[in-house]
Amino acid sequence: MIPLSATMKRVSRPTRAPSSAKKPYSPQKGKKSGKTQSTNSPGQIRIIGGQWRGRKLPVLNAEGLRPTTDRNKETLFNWLMPYINDARCLDVFAGSGGLGLEALSRYAAHCDFIELDKQAASQLKSNLTLLKANELASATVHQADALGILKGISQAPYDIVFVDPPFAKSLVAPTLAALEDNKLVHSGSVVYLEHESALTTPALPAHWQIIKDKQTSALRYMLIEVC
Numbered sequence: 001m002i003p004l005s006a007t008m009k010r011v012s013r014p015t016r017a018p019s020s021a022k023k024p025y026s027p028q029k030g031k032k033s034g035k036t037q038s039t040n041s042p043g044q045i046r047i048i049g050g051q052w053r054g055r056k057l058p059v060l061n062a063e064g065l066r067p068t069t070d071r072n073k074e075t076l077f078n079w080l081m082p083y084i085n086d087a088r089c090l091d092v093f094a095g096s097g098g099l100g101l102e103a104l105s106r107y108a109a110h111c112d113f114i115e116l117d118k119q120a121a122s123q124l125k126s127n128l129t130l131l132k133a134n135e136l137a138s139a140t141v142h143q144a145d146a147l148g149i150l151k152g153i154s155q156a157p158y159d160i161v162f163v164d165p166p167f168a169k170s171l172v173a174p175t176l177a178a179l180e181d182n183k184l185v186h187s188g189s190v191v192y193l194e195h196e197s198a199l200t201t202p203a204l205p206a207h208w209q210i211i212k213d214k215q216t217s218a219l220r221y222m223l224i225e226v227c
Contacts, residue, residue: 043060044056044059045096048070048077049074049077050102051106057101058126058127077106079212080103080190080223083159083160084103084106088159088160089160090112090154090161090162091103092114092164093166095120096123096124097128101131109138113142114149114153115141115143121143122143150184151182152182158189160189160190161191163193164192165195173202194221197217204224211223
């Protein structure tokens with residue numbers, strides 16, 4: 001797989017320790033909320049592994065920035081170790097593109113990033129250029145509503161899909177359904193899902209199974225395998 005994206009979001013939720021900034025995505029301007037920072041003030045994300053390990057990249061801070069801790073990212077990519085090499089990836093609510101960029105750093109072949117916020121999408125494109133990502137893999141940024149893009153984004157299924165939507169926007173169930181209905185995953189694909197801990201994970205298709213699962217007071221995150 002080869003196009004790429006990390007992230008800030010708005011919408012009310014508990015603050016997480018600031019480490020790597022996450023997504024500024026939001027339908028209807030809704031974003032995950034955490035530590036409030038002034039809109040468009042400079043911020044950074046850090047790539048923690050692979051060929052770009054230690055690189056710090058500029059991101060746009062948005063009001064209600066929700067950081068992703070390096071610890072959680074490290075846990076996720078330990079889970080993904082058997083799947084990541086040469087994988088085709090999709091970062092559905094990309095924001096600053098941290099998850100997709102981390103995947104590309106660890107030698108995924110391609111990553112598609114979907115981000116609604118125009119400025120965040122533009123910054124992500126700039127960071128891909130800064131990393132010369134398309135000389136090593138392929139990465140594409142789609143600036144649009146995620147559920148609309150998922151209807152026709154790819155003719156080939158993805159090996160790894162990152163689904164970390166804004167909280168309290170009822171996006172988890174329709175996003176998972178879109179992946180299944182539009183044949184964007186195949187047997188052997190894995191889906192990373194993160195949502196607020198208060199939300200009950202929706203019923204999964206019969207041939208999907210949770211293989212890794214963690215929960216904190218603020219959120220639940222898991223790896224789902226498509227059988």
